[in-house]
Amino acid sequence: MKNFTSVYDIDNLQEIIAKALKIKENPLENPTKGKGKTIGLVFLNSSLRTRLSSQIAAQNLGLNVLTLNAAQEAWNLEFADGTVMNSDTVEHIKDAIEVLNQYCDIIAVRCFAGMKNKADDVNESILSQFLKHAKVPVISLESATRHPLQSLADCITITENWTENRKPKVVLTWAPHIKPIAQAVGNSFTEWMQQMDVDFVIANPEGYDLDKNFTKDTKVIHNQDEALKDADFVYVKNWSSFEDYTAMPKVDENWMLSNEKLELTNNGKVMHCLPVRRNLELSDEVVDGENSIIYQQAKNRIFSAQAVFSEILDEINSKD
């Protein structure tokens, strides 16, 4: 694995899930694999789970960890190429990356969608700079359009929770929010589910269809109740309009997942990537209920990260 920014960087999804589950059994089985190597965790945005789980995963492998809260600790970054830097940006992202090349064996970066300019976000204006200028492996800690370490943790969690001898039905359902939220988690979960042996459908209101480049042939249903029917797993997540970018078209029905809605499912397990807006996206009773596997997902972020770091280290070590 050269970089890790989407499911398409994975050779064999079942193998990496199995690897992560083995790591979960004994997280310290390779405590020196990363010895003498440094991972730089660069945060251009807020982070709790990603920040902590990445640090734990790196420590479990013996990697040195450098954490950089770019905006608060370093300099205001310029992202546009060729610009005359005579305004309030102090350092070009290109130079910051070239310096990280000198200091790190792996660069991991969190860079949310800017939600200002659709083309910038669709084209991953920030992550693409890392991929262009990094001379070491790049790992996405969530980018404008994807959140792959979350999605791998989601696949691990579904695998752990499915023992029946048939394909589970997995529903990704939109939920309400008060602010325009990026499509990254929805897009990414969709791509990973397309590679899993599951029946996958997406439920969202009219006007909220995800980018066709991610949904492809996945069935999109505009009626939540219909979609939830017989679901074995329900993944809840808000996103704003992709077509009318960042808009929040009015939704008349109540899309918040409640216990009542959950009764439509096949005793479905409830998933969310967190942070969750309680009683807006999900009711308290669902988050705290027996069907919630939300915190298990959070825990699996460690093993998702550790499996990926481990594969990247294998690649690096094979060249040493």
Add this chain to the structure above:
Amino acid sequence: MKNFTSVYDIDNLQEIIAKALKIKENPLENPTKGKGKTIGLVFLNSSLRTRLSSQIAAQNLGLNVLTLNAAQEAWNLEFADGTVMNSDTVEHIKDAIEVLNQYCDIIAVRCFAGMKNKADDVNESILSQFLKHAKVPVISLESATRHPLQSLADCITITENWTENRKPKVVLTWAPHIKPIAQAVGNSFTEWMQQMDVDFVIANPEGYDLDKNFTKDTKVIHNQDEALKDADFVYVKNWSSFEDYTAMPKVDENWMLSNEKLELTNNGKVMHCLPVRRNLELSDEVVDGENSIIYQQAKNRIFSAQAVFSEILDEINSKD
């Protein structure tokens, strides 16, 4: 020791002081006690001594340390139960704690009094959430009403500085400030002194009496000069009114501790938890004077923390 949030979590105060002093002689005597374990240091408020001493103590024991500046690095937290999260809070404290449960073997948290609502502070609205939802031991790095690691360091410091064969007289004296400050340090020092073999009195102006639930039978004197007479230790600290919560009733006398005031004491040692407002709470000459043991207190924060972490680890390791 299951949790550590007040003196009442200590079985035997003299024993833990002795343990801390032994650690001070050789801080690295148990460098692998915390191996493979992780402590999460969660800061909801500013911190210098607590931040650094906790990290050193944890490193001395071989613990992995995760530091989270919650407000700046993660998400704006919601503390109210049952609320519809349709405003500016992004993650419920309950969910953050449940995630920390997945990532940490010990959770340590700093959560000051909000100084907005008396009942919230008295009831420890934030720390109580940690105690309710944490599935791992919780350590207070200062909460709304107490600062127990500071108080233990204070007990260690008094013990180190007392060799006479009689009880020392210890005075906690209020000092001026320009802003309403929480009672946590005053409350906490009071509780710990009540368990120490000392003569303890509190001096504060009228209107500034601490919560009776902390002072109990401790003598409270409203005349500073009278209280300071023959004091062996003088602990200086500001707090705002508890009764008229956060008010700062006018004080006519000058309560700043000066060398002149210090002459009333029995060559009393001067203590302060820091940060100190020089020439407002204490004069420069006192902070920098021969009687000041303020920096020794700061140093003992390491051994206070290390003794507590060590006891918590003993409990965890006994269950492994």
Add this chain to the structure above:
Amino acid sequence: MKNFTSVYDIDNLQEIIAKALKIKENPLENPTKGKGKTIGLVFLNSSLRTRLSSQIAAQNLGLNVLTLNAAQEAWNLEFADGTVMNSDTVEHIKDAIEVLNQYCDIIAVRCFAGMKNKADDVNESILSQFLKHAKVPVISLESATRHPLQSLADCITITENWTENRKPKVVLTWAPHIKPIAQAVGNSFTEWMQQMDVDFVIANPEGYDLDKNFTKDTKVIHNQDEALKDADFVYVKNWSSFEDYTAMPKVDENWMLSNEKLELTNNGKVMHCLPVRRNLELSDEVVDGENSIIYQQAKNRIFSAQAVFSEILDEINSKD
């Protein structure tokens, strides 16, 4: 080496450069030299390279690292002596340093020029407090008037890039900026070049002469083209007026280093300490061009720091 705040703390410049180059060959050759010792990295200002390279250097030597972003994580600091602290500063720098004395074996601090009061900056109002109150070695991570770890990295980089059997010509040239910038890098580079076996000249517009206490007998030329002629190394850096402190007198000529200007040199290598304002200080084509050794300089920050930390540790260990 007791402290490290300028070239004058170095006994033998050639020796420490040689030492750093040896470290570069094998950064992990002394992985336990700092064992059981703690370095506190105190940032009063932003930092990317200094922050990361110092952490790497410390880790390579087995030092424990405590990083403190003073303003964001701790308290608003007071720097004036004798002041009544009844305003918005919460902790005196003197007390913060005394506490760091208790916690650290080495204190490293970044404290930029305030650019408000010339005398404060010239007298190093902040660094001088560290040198006065610290009881452990102090390392400057850039102060009001100098950036010595950068300058040492610059000397290492020049040494690596010079194989001819004659003195190289090194030019420090001023470059345009939009804000008043401190003279620290310019001063510091000047002082170190004066100790190197090079022909050194400074080029800057009229009104931008550096402090004579730093330039001494170094030739200062007000015509960039003339200065660049036959240069083997061109160090580009902006600074504001020292004489009319923080002023930015109008400059009619274009001082931005472009490929056209570079043709005046002897195929000169281009240096900059970063962050760089692209197309303002240097053109994109120069930063990204073949003559740029800017990222090599950034890499050498690790070995500059590691050589200095190593010497300081030798001194500490010799006293243990």
